[in-house]
Amino acid sequence: MRHADAYLSAVEHAPAYQLGPGKAAGLLDCPIAETGIGLDHALELIDRFVDREGIAPTSGRFTGYVPGGGLFHAALGDFLAAISNRYAGVFFASPGAVRIENQLVRWMAGLAGLPKGASGYLSAGGSGATLAAIVTARDARGISGENIPRAVVYVTEHTHHCVDKAMHIAGLGAVQRRHVAADERLRMRPEALAAAIRKDRQEGMLPWMLLLSAGTTNTGSVDPLSPLGEIAARESLWLHVDAAYGGFFLLTDEGREKLAGIEQADSVVMDPHKTLFLPYGSGALLVRDGALLKQAHRGDADYLQDTMASLDEDSPADLSPELTKHFRGLRMWLPLQVLGLAPFRAALSEKLLLARYFHAQMAASDLFEVGPTPDLSVVTFRQKGDDALNQRLVEAVQRDGRIFLSSTRLGGRFTLRMAAVCHRTHLAEIDTTIQVLHELAAKACQDRRA
Ligand SMILES: Cc1ncc(COP(=O)(O)O)c(C=O)c1O
Structure with missing residues (x-):
């Protein structure tokens, strides 16, 4: 329980994505053996190599693919x-x-x-x-x-x-x-x-x-x-x-x-x-x-x-x-x-509103162009420019780690998408997403000019 509490308390500020140099290979230093390592050591390995590496699906700033979230009562x-x-x-x-x-x-x-x-x-x-x-x-x-x-x-x-x-x-x-x-x-x-x-x-x-x-x-x-x-x-x-x-x-x-x-x-x-x-x-x-x-x-x-x-x-x-x-x-x-059902209804209505908000904000930006008004809570967009620029933006997002979103191809063009699905994704997380995207997109333009 202490381990779970510590994990959940850190979620709000933890990276949405990070990858250590070993990509969790440290786990292999501890093979399945005749003698057990004990719960404390096992939890330490989970903390170091599992909970911190890769995408954090619990993060409200993870809007790639189709997020889930993971409810505490479901874990219980x-x-x-x-x-x-x-x-x-x-x-x-x-x-x-x-x-x-x-x-x-x-x-x-x-x-x-x-x-x-x-x-x-x-x-x-x-x-x-x-x-x-x-x-x-x-x-x-x-x-x-x-x-x-x-x-x-x-x-x-x-x-x-x-x-x-x-x-x-x-x-x-x-x-x-x-x-x-x-x-x-x-x-x-x-x-x-x-x-x-x-x-x-x-x-x-x-x-x-x-x-x-x-x-x-x-x-x-x-x-x-x-x-x-x-x-x-x-x-x-x-x-x-x-x-x-x-x-x-x-x-x-x-x-x-x-x-x-x-x-x-x-x-x-x-x-x-x-x-x-x-x-x-x-x-x-x-x-x-x-x-x-x-x-x-x-x-x-x-x-x-x-x-x-x-x-x-x-x-x-x-x-x-x-x-x-x-x-x-x-x-x-x-x-x-x-x-009860009420918080689920409210959270889903919020996701629909957040997607429309994100779409409107990105549509008003000089740096981005957007796809159609979302039917539900997925918004597609691109940095104005070619596919290579957009691919570099996704890579920069992943290196940065504050947010995580994924890309696809639409009509043959490299396209980014933001899926507001996690129950921890609220206005603050969407605003951070917009801010980080602008910061990294502006930097990509500068790098290209340099
Ligand atoms: C529309 C749709 N159908 C089917 C699937 C497959 O579901 P699962 O990944 O749970 O196997 C997905 C997964 O993202 C999906 O988005």
Whole structure:
């Protein structure tokens, strides 16, 4: 506890990024051995080589990739789950743990507007949840054998790469990926989707699945879910919505407006380790027809015959690839129960406002140009100048360490992005980010002139 307290007390002023010369190699000087080193020495190694090296995801000045944060009550939940080591895979083994996990799934399904009968599971992250969604959609629509090369999924170039990975793992690498055109705010165009499906049908292809983003990683863009969902329904496509980043904005009025139409989905992925601020290792899959999820994941074995009888609640082991699993529900249930939903709603509304503030400040700057007004809490921008200048700016940010943000490519151009997601990111952190960016960008210009 003393170690955790010391770490958390230092977070406000600690670097958002730092890398020592050895890149944590000092850990290797202490190999796993016959005789233990004791807790104090082990904590010292964690402090020196783990907690201080690399990105600090706990920092409010970390706005790269998609931050999470890590709530204290979630850590407490993990601690308690590990202490009692409740077996959250089957209802028989721990009715309390499974009721907690299923209650959370029902709460998220309700948030997304899915009907009674929806089901799901708490995964380790968005990629695993996406894989389970694709496997469910594959089995539900009979995509196998000679159908596979004719089957088509519709995405945009901004769809998260975990979809490609999941397709490959699910044995669907030969499925056609149709990249539907996006509008100027990088959201899928409904008329382009309709045209692509029409063309595919004319050519004897098998339109199978529409993958929409409720908040892309690159830009936070939300595809127009309502009209696209209507097309999916009309064309009998499986509709999957990747709300890994954007899903919990449904807790805000503005988010509900932006994500309207998500309720039409056959499957939805939401990541509590992103916009619910939990520590890494928390994703969720929600499936409209729970029976289809179960069909795709249920297993049976003689050695489990004592555990299978319960009808009270579905068992996570029947709804996911996992059998013996971490009781990860406790890390989500505890903060939601202890704190209530109000602070989560407030924190998410704050992130939306901070992103708009950052966008406006950067748009008014002589040194920077900005991308579109953010749909959610990701803002894209560039230092005025060429790609090399922008790349040097990112490198300078990382060397400096006060803030951390990451880059991407948009339309072939090197682009910086700021993702306001961590619960510790407030106005002061955004102002520091703006100030550091200006300082380093001005220096980059001077260096170039010199
Ligand atoms: C939109 C989106 N989808 C899916 C994923 C994959 O989730 P995970 O990293 O939890 O596996 C991410 C991760 O950043 C994401 O931003």
